[in-house]
Structure formats: C-alpha cells, structure tokens
Amino acid sequence: MASYRHRIAEGAVKDFPAIKRDYDGYRLMLDARALAGGCMYGERVDGGGASCAGDKYLDRYDDPIMRRLSALMLGIYEPFCALSPEERRVLALRYWRKLEVPDVAAELMFSNSTVYRHISRALGKLYRPVLDVQPLLEDWRMGALK
Structure with missing residues (x-):
C-alpha cells in the first residue's frame, strides 16, 4: 500500500497533463485577447500616458490566474525534471x-521490482515540492484556477 506522501505526489503527477493543458489554453486565450485589441504598436491605448498596445501585449501574462497556473505547473514540472532519467521515464x-x-518493465527492460523501486524513490523526492504547491493544486482541482 502506498504511503500518504506517495499518494500526494502521485496525484500531482497524474494531474500534470491536465494542468499543462489548462495552462496552455489560458495562455492562448490571453494571447488571443491581446491580439484582438486591434491597436497598432505605436497607438495609445488609454488616450495618452505611456501605455501603448505593445506594452499591454507584453503585460498580458501579469494575470493573477496565469501567475497561479504557472506557479502550479512549474512547481510540479521542475522537480520532475530534477529526477534521474530512469525515474522520469x-x-x-x-x-x-x-x-x-x-508493461513499464517490459518497455524499459527492467524487472517489476526495479520499476516499483524507481516509482517509490521518485514519488518520495517529489513529495516536498508538491506539498509547496498543494494549495494551488487544490484550487485547480476545485476549478478556481480555470
């Protein structure tokens, strides 16, 4: 039976593709919204001041939901990338x-026990970083970040 720590990390790893999909979709929506502004680069957006369409376009990722999705995605993906190649695979x-x-053992030509050992070791390494983004992960699961 998997430990509590392993289940926490396992849930985040399982959710990562959907988190990445939400992140990419939200980013595309922000890009489309910025491009739909229809202003030329040198044209003023606010009727004066220093803010132009290009500045608005560059600041589009300063959205609170985008920042939280980015923090969640990177909070899982960066520790995942720090794992050994075998653990990642x-x-x-x-x-x-x-x-x-x-099937994993056959694909990688490992024994079943080696696969279990890599899974256990990798989930153990991912527990602390996932715990740091757990509030964001719970918000995402509840739909607050979508």
Missing part, C-alpha cells in the same frame, strides 16, 4: 501513458 510511462507496472 518510469513515471511518464506509468502515469501519463497509463501503463501497468509489468
């Missing part, structure tokens, strides 16, 4: 391609 096959442990 095992997690990706197991949770993102949804393969069973024997």
Whole structure:
C-alpha cells in the first residue's frame, strides 16, 4: 500500500497533463485577447500616458490566474525534471501513458521490482515540492484556477 506522501505526489503527477493543458489554453486565450485589441504598436491605448498596445501585449501574462497556473505547473514540472532519467521515464510511462507496472518493465527492460523501486524513490523526492504547491493544486482541482 502506498504511503500518504506517495499518494500526494502521485496525484500531482497524474494531474500534470491536465494542468499543462489548462495552462496552455489560458495562455492562448490571453494571447488571443491581446491580439484582438486591434491597436497598432505605436497607438495609445488609454488616450495618452505611456501605455501603448505593445506594452499591454507584453503585460498580458501579469494575470493573477496565469501567475497561479504557472506557479502550479512549474512547481510540479521542475522537480520532475530534477529526477534521474530512469525515474522520469518510469513515471511518464506509468502515469501519463497509463501503463501497468509489468508493461513499464517490459518497455524499459527492467524487472517489476526495479520499476516499483524507481516509482517509490521518485514519488518520495517529489513529495516536498508538491506539498509547496498543494494549495494551488487544490484550487485547480476545485476549478478556481480555470
């Protein structure tokens, strides 16, 4: 049976593709909204002042939801990238391609026990970083970041 720590990290790893999809979709929406402004670069947006359409376009990612989605995505992905290549491959096959442990073992030419060991070690390493973004992850799961 998996420990509490492993279940926390496992949930975040399983949710990561959907989080990335939401992040990319929200970013595209912000890009489309910025491009739909229809202003030329040198044209004033506010009728004066120093703010022009180009500045508005560059500041589009200063959206609070975008910042939170970005923090959540990077809070999971950066620690994932710090894992060993074998641990990353095992997690990706197991949770993102949804393969069973024997299938992962066959794909990587590992024994089942080696796959379990890599999963356990990787989830143990991911627990602390995932715990740091847990409030954002819970908000995302509840739909507050979408």
